Amino acid sequence: MSLPLVAVVGRPNVGKSTFVNRVAQADEAIVHSMRGVTRDRSYHESEWNGVRFTLVDTGGIEMGDEDNFQASIRHQAFVAAEQADAIVFLVDGKTGINADDAEVARILRKTDKPVFLVVNKLDTPGRTDEIWEFYQLGIGDPWPVSAVHGHGTGDLLDEVVVALEKASADRELSGTLDAGVNVAIIGRPNAGKSSLTNKLTGNDRSIVSDVAGTTRDAIDTYIEHEGRAYTIVDTAGLRRKSQIDEDVEYYGFVRAMRAIDRADVALLVIDGTLGLTDQDQRVARFAADRGCAMVIVLNKWDIVEGPEAKAEVRERIQDRLMFVGYAPVVAISALTGKNIQRIWDAIDTSYANFQKTIPTNQLNTWLQDIREFGHTVSHGKAMLRMKYVTQTGTCPPAFTFFANRPDLVDDNYERYLENRLREHFDLEGTPIRMKFKKKD
Numbered sequence: 001m002s003l004p005l006v007a008v009v010g011r012p013n014v015g016k017s018t019f020v021n022r023v024a025q026a027d028e029a030i031v032h033s034m035r036g037v038t039r040d041r042s043y044h045e046s047e048w049n050g051v052r053f054t055l056v057d058t059g060g061i062e063m064g065d066e067d068n069f070q071a072s073i074r075h076q077a078f079v080a081a082e083q084a085d086a087i088v089f090l091v092d093g094k095t096g097i098n099a100d101d102a103e104v105a106r107i108l109r110k111t112d113k114p115v116f117l118v119v120n121k122l123d124t125p126g127r128t129d130e131i132w133e134f135y136q137l138g139i140g141d142p143w144p145v146s147a148v149h150g151h152g153t154g155d156l157l158d159e160v161v162v163a164l165e166k167a168s169a170d171r172e173l174s175g176t177l178d179a180g181v182n183v184a185i186i187g188r189p190n191a192g193k194s195s196l197t198n199k200l201t202g203n204d205r206s207i208v209s210d211v212a213g214t215t216r217d218a219i220d221t222y223i224e225h226e227g228r229a230y231t232i233v234d235t236a237g238l239r240r241k242s243q244i245d246e247d248v249e250y251y252g253f254v255r256a257m258r259a260i261d262r263a264d265v266a267l268l269v270i271d272g273t274l275g276l277t278d279q280d281q282r283v284a285r286f287a288a289d290r291g292c293a294m295v296i297v298l299n300k301w302d303i304v305e306g307p308e309a310k311a312e313v314r315e316r317i318q319d320r321l322m323f324v325g326y327a328p329v330v331a332i333s334a335l336t337g338k339n340i341q342r343i344w345d346a347i348d349t350s351y352a353n354f355q356k357t358i359p360t361n362q363l364n365t366w367l368q369d370i371r372e373f374g375h376t377v378s379h380g381k382a383m384l385r386m387k388y389v390t391q392t393g394t395c396p397p398a399f400t401f402f403a404n405r406p407d408l409v410d411d412n413y414e415r416y417l418e419n420r421l422r423e424h425f426d427l428e429g430t431p432i433r434m435k436f437k438k439k440d
Helices: 016-024 070-083 099-108 129-137 153-167 193-201 247-261 278-289 307-320 340-354 360-373 411-425
Strands: 005-009 042-048 051-057 086-092 115-120 181-186 219-225 228-234 265-271 293-299 329-331 386-393 398-403 433-438
Touching: 005 016, 016 042, 016 051, 016 086, 016 115, 016 153, 042 153, 042 219, 051 153, 086 099, 086 153, 099 129, 115 129, 115 153, 181 193, 181 247, 181 278, 181 340, 193 219, 193 228, 193 265, 193 293, 193 340, 247 278, 265 278, 265 340, 278 293, 293 307, 293 340, 307 329, 329 340, 360 386, 360 411, 411 433
Parallel strands: 005 051, 005 086, 086 115, 181 228, 181 265, 265 293, 293 329, 398 433
Antiparallel strands: 042 051, 219 228, 386 398
């Protein structure tokens, strides 16, 4: 059963991400002085007084600014508030109330959720003169805190968890959140990752824009599909390190790497209209090196013109992504939703193979055929003799081969064994690991 949600809302630069980091005791939320750095919602598992909950860091809300992102940011924050069991409304104690604060307060007064008005940036304990004007917002007693130094956050959290217990009396608050299958959606900027996330999750939780690099954070969405739990992680677009100039972009890059590290299955999204690029190869290499299963998603396939162009894209992928040749290729349109179900099927197949266990007797029956009908490896008078094989790990599957001369196993023979393993045991979608040990 999912944990209760606490949404942190407020206009930009009031310290929401700093507050989230303080409560979650981690530097996961992006913190930067640039206005509007946190654009989407991001989720962080937290605990206070033995009560576990999920903290939702939202994009900054500004009512009067209709730039490329602001309307979407406002929508995202209010969606988070609607889904939350409790709401922390953060305001800036140094600047006082402004029109955006008043408008947000007007909307929050209509909710039946518990709302905590938190006056941040009161860095000197005991000096609370600044909080009195915030009573006029009509949200109740203001809570003075310093997210940077931690002053006042403990008292606030004491009351937040009491509210959660009242609001969620039927939940097992100490239960474990079942993240299900971890799916990281990866790729270079503007390939359509957020649009795909929205189709898979059935909502508009990630901001979608034609400005490259819109998604800066890695954002988790917990969903169920046909009775199975999944965590879908829309990552920041991965660029070459030489192109990562802003600190914020660097943080997004690091978050994407963390998402890949904990992924069971990576969906590598490639813009079908542009075809495979060097950046796509680098992204695929990141995921392959970290050992997660993979599905290659050819997005925008409906606007790739002509069978020749489509065949050329597929041929280039087959040629230049040989190192992840095990990954199924699914052509879709994230915008229209065409062939989305095929992605679910590919995820399930890849994940099943990612955790597959093959009985030792079956492996050694297969190895017997390799010995009898496969090619041999020799060096001078020495000849490689494969004696025994057993599976020594899963996620991804790992196999240990025992041989008289493991030093004779070269790259070609290792590829030969991997190909035969895949043909015989159907390991589509997952990498495999092989070790060779000496046995006389």
